[in-house]
Amino acid sequence: MSSTLANSREPRISRPANLRRSNNRALLQLVRENSPCSRADLVRMSGLSAPTVTAAIADLEALELIEYLGEGISSGGRPAELLRFRPEHAYVAGADIGGTRLRMMLADLDGRPVAQWACKLGAREKDPVSICHLLRGGLTQMCAQAKVSLKKVKHLTVGAPGVTDVARGVVLSAPNLTGWDEVQLRALLEDQLGFEVIAENDTNLAAVGEHWHGAAENVDDFVFIAMGTGVGAGIFLGGQVHHGSAWSAGEIGYLGVPGMPREPLEMHRTGQLESVIGGAGIEAQWREELDRVTRVDAELRALRASQIFDRAASGDVQGKAVLKNTARILADAIATITLLFNPSLVVMGGGIGSHLALCEAVGGVLAESDFPHPRVRCSVLGPEAQLYGSVALSLQAMDSKLLG
Amino acid sequence: MSSTLANSREPRISRPANLRRSNNRALLQLVRENSPCSRADLVRMSGLSAPTVTAAIADLEALELIEYLGEGISSGGRPAELLRFRPEHAYVAGADIGGTRLRMMLADLDGRPVAQWACKLGAREKDPVSICHLLRGGLTQMCAQAKVSLKKVKHLTVGAPGVTDVARGVVLSAPNLTGWDEVQLRALLEDQLGFEVIAENDTNLAAVGEHWHGAAENVDDFVFIAMGTGVGAGIFLGGQVHHGSAWSAGEIGYLGVPGMPREPLEMHRTGQLESVIGGAGIEAQWREELDRVTRVDAELRALRASQIFDRAASGDVQGKAVLKNTARILADAIATITLLFNPSLVVMGGGIGSHLALCEAVGGVLAESDFPHPRVRCSVLGPEAQLYGSVALSLQAMDSKLLG
Numbered sequence: 001m002s003s004t005l006a007n008s009r010e011p012r013i014s015r016p017a018n019l020r021r022s023n024n025r026a027l028l029q030l031v032r033e034n035s036p037c038s039r040a041d042l043v044r045m046s047g048l049s050a051p052t053v054t055a056a057i058a059d060l061e062a063l064e065l066i067e068y069l070g071e072g073i074s075s076g077g078r079p080a081e082l083l084r085f086r087p088e089h090a091y092v093a094g095a096d097i098g099g100t101r102l103r104m105m106l107a108d109l110d111g112r113p114v115a116q117w118a119c120k121l122g123a124r125e126k127d128p129v130s131i132c133h134l135l136r137g138g139l140t141q142m143c144a145q146a147k148v149s150l151k152k153v154k155h156l157t158v159g160a161p162g163v164t165d166v167a168r169g170v171v172l173s174a175p176n177l178t179g180w181d182e183v184q185l186r187a188l189l190e191d192q193l194g195f196e197v198i199a200e201n202d203t204n205l206a207a208v209g210e211h212w213h214g215a216a217e218n219v220d221d222f223v224f225i226a227m228g229t230g231v232g233a234g235i236f237l238g239g240q241v242h243h244g245s246a247w248s249a250g251e252i253g254y255l256g257v258p259g260m261p262r263e264p265l266e267m268h269r270t271g272q273l274e275s276v277i278g279g280a281g282i283e284a285q286w287r288e289e290l291d292r293v294t295r296v297d298a299e300l301r302a303l304r305a306s307q308i309f310d311r312a313a314s315g316d317v318q319g320k321a322v323l324k325n326t327a328r329i330l331a332d333a334i335a336t337i338t339l340l341f342n343p344s345l346v347v348m349g350g351g352i353g354s355h356l357a358l359c360e361a362v363g364g365v366l367a368e369s370d371f372p373h374p375r376v377r378c379s380v381l382g383p384e385a386q387l388y389g390s391v392a393l394s395l396q397a398m399d400s401k402l403l404g
Numbered sequence: 405m406s407s408t409l410a411n412s413r414e415p416r417i418s419r420p421a422n423l424r425r426s427n428n429r430a431l432l433q434l435v436r437e438n439s440p441c442s443r444a445d446l447v448r449m450s451g452l453s454a455p456t457v458t459a460a461i462a463d464l465e466a467l468e469l470i471e472y473l474g475e476g477i478s479s480g481g482r483p484a485e486l487l488r489f490r491p492e493h494a495y496v497a498g499a500d501i502g503g504t505r506l507r508m509m510l511a512d513l514d515g516r517p518v519a520q521w522a523c524k525l526g527a528r529e530k531d532p533v534s535i536c537h538l539l540r541g542g543l544t545q546m547c548a549q550a551k552v553s554l555k556k557v558k559h560l561t562v563g564a565p566g567v568t569d570v571a572r573g574v575v576l577s578a579p580n581l582t583g584w585d586e587v588q589l590r591a592l593l594e595d596q597l598g599f600e601v602i603a604e605n606d607t608n609l610a611a612v613g614e615h616w617h618g619a620a621e622n623v624d625d626f627v628f629i630a631m632g633t634g635v636g637a638g639i640f641l642g643g644q645v646h647h648g649s650a651w652s653a654g655e656i657g658y659l660g661v662p663g664m665p666r667e668p669l670e671m672h673r674t675g676q677l678e679s680v681i682g683g684a685g686i687e688a689q690w691r692e693e694l695d696r697v698t699r700v701d702a703e704l705r706a707l708r709a710s711q712i713f714d715r716a717a718s719g720d721v722q723g724k725a726v727l728k729n730t731a732r733i734l735a736d737a738i739a740t741i742t743l744l745f746n747p748s749l750v751v752m753g754g755g756i757g758s759h760l761a762l763c764e765a766v767g768g769v770l771a772e773s774d775f776p777h778p779r780v781r782c783s784v785l786g787p788e789a790q791l792y793g794s795v796a797l798s799l800q801a802m803d804s805k806l807l808g
Contacts, residue, residue: 244746258666342648
């Protein structure tokens with residue numbers, strides 16, 4: 001049953017002028033969720049009168065949002081004609097600005113990806129204007145690939161690796177991209193593209209993606225922890241991202257590490273938690289472990305964090321020590337999150353965070369406490385989480401615009 | 405303008421059968437917010453037709469929710485009759501179960517307190533059944549005092565000093581009340597009183613109270629920190645309490661203290677933060693400071709936390725050291741809260757937490773960081789915050805029931 005119709009149990013005062021529009025919206029939703037379906041199905045599911053449903057169908061057909069499939073199979077009487085939603089009516093794009101590359105996805109109104117695109121970012125291409133040009137080029141290429149007219153793309157959501165004011169569309173600070181302070185990313189892209197854009201923090205988008213089609217489906221209160229070069233979290237409460245009053249909720253990289261002395265937080269320095277269990281921190285732990293062993297070759301010393309966890313998983317003593325220490329510190333951060341939010345689920349993402357060995361080790365540490373603790377699950381979407389989240393937000397933004 | 409009517413801009417599908425009811429609800433709200441007002445005022449404010457308003461007034465009068473004041477002053481033509489909301493139509497009660505005493509408040513439908521009551525809890529009166537009897541007695545006494553028939557009291561919200569499952573009305577654990585594990589507080593009281601009851605955690609109720617009529621009016625995202633014997637927080641997000649998946653969000657007494665080693669959390673032991681800056685912790689800090697000075701009398705050693713802060717405020721060296729250390733540790737906890745939630749406001753409450761010297765000292769420590777940090781304000785309602793919060797929740801629960 002459509003959520004829009006379900007809400008009608010709590011009636012509001014409606015002016016007749018708005019009723020036709022709200023009926024159309026509810027019926028469009030019913031067709032989207034039940035394609036293909038007949039006019040009789042819609043009368044039955046909506047509880048609206050047959051003439052009202054007929055009028056709504058005419059409106060939605062005229063807008064090219066739905067169409068008749070032809071004759072369906074009737075249970076007797078005259079054959080029912082089946083209606084379907086037209087997901088190809090319009091398209092939305094998602095984009096992720098990383099420290100080293102750009103990625104994009106194009107999807108139809110059903111959220112089905114129809115094209116993807118990626119490029120490496122040269123050192124001189126990391127300024128906002130160059131990135132906007134690259135994104136426009138990527139969009140054109142995806143449209144060509146999917147044989148979709150550029151005019152049919154109606155919305156883009158872009159993820160930025162920094163604190164982002166979603167209301168103003170401004171990236172406030174992005175430590176991994178020099179010169180990205182107070183960048184009017186939404187305005188730049190809207191000028192470039194001619195349609196609406198949302199700018200959002202990349203970790204928040206990954207949380208949205210995991211909620212939409214990943215490890216947190218049907219879980220409306222959870223925390224997504226991204227561990228890679230950096231360490232951050234997307235706080236998802238009541239079915240949406242919790243941003244906080246200065247758009248900086250979830251900056252867990254600055255949390256304290258047990259036993260370490262605490263200085264006042266400084267925004268432009270690496271946070272304490274990130275310095276110990278971010279990629280560089282884990283690699284430093286590894287070299288420290290190796291230094292206790294004689295005769296270690298340079299190649300071994302240069303392993304990256306996820307390779308170190310791979311070794312731990314196959315029994316390497318030093319690898320296991322690093323894994324255990326990282327899991328303990330991460331579990332303490334999750335305990336802190338639990339004391340404040342008490343979520344039922346933590347989703348571990350990012351290149352390092354989604355390592356299965358780490359997820360398992362953290363779950364083990366949390367189980368040592370008799371405190372209620374969240375389930376810990378690995379990301380399902382992996383590096384695609386941000387792109388799926390972008391598409392999800394764009395589709396949500398489109399919903400209210402489909403009826404003009 | 406009424407919020408109910410404002411919402412009508414986003415129309416839902418309404419069945420005609422429900423329209424009269426929703427019109428009545430909206431008009432009742434308008435009379436409540438604009439008492440006294442005329443029928444013509446209501447037509448103008450609601451945008452509804454005069455006959456619709458007339459019918460709604462008749463319904464609301466029959467329910468004894470509104471009444472005519474008599475003849476008002478007209479701007480010409482025939483005198484307008486003024487309508488007023490009848491706050492004495494029903495009453496709600498709030499209650500707070502403390503470790504050492506019970507307190508109650510009775511309020512009319514405007515939320516105006518009409519009576520208060522309190523009693524000390526004897527050692528043998530702290531079991532759930534005795535407390536329910538005492539609460540019933542308190543209610544009777546308040547009714548007598550305010551000359552209100554007991555039958556007119558329609559709702560009670562009760563605050564418990566422990567983790568409370570609001571959906572089931574069960575106190576899961578209350579460390580300061582022996583034997584209070586899995587207590588069906590709501591069911592016990594509803595049996596005793598014969599009307600609906602809400603059971604909620606006392607710190608959450610204090611947060612609700614400060615939001616309703618205290619330091620957090622018009623602030624929909626804030627954290628209320630209660631410091632007394634215990635240390636806890638009420639997390640207020642999007643205009644309501646955030647409870648978490650196991651009803652334990654805001655258990656900040658278990659947060660870590662910088663520089664201290666971290667053990668797995670144990671639910672039945674005092675948390676690390678509480679052990680250092682709860683009442684007993686502050687008093688232990690004080691004795692430690694005194695031990696550095698020779699010849700200290702027993703009376704001085706036995707000072708309570710708020711007296712120690714009083715001395716700090718008047719320049720005492722040892723008092724200032726304790727205040728400074730407590731403020732630093734508290735500021736670290738607020739920094740942790742900020743990294744996760746990024747609220748714009750923290751309200752300090754509880755017998756120790758609302759001490760002005762502590763609030764000022766904490767604000768000073770937070771200002772040392774260039775991180776966006778919340779304003780810190782002292783509780784406005786003090787020890788009454790829980791009672792006001794109880795009344796607020798009861799009034800909210802009543803709102804949907806006034807029309808039967």
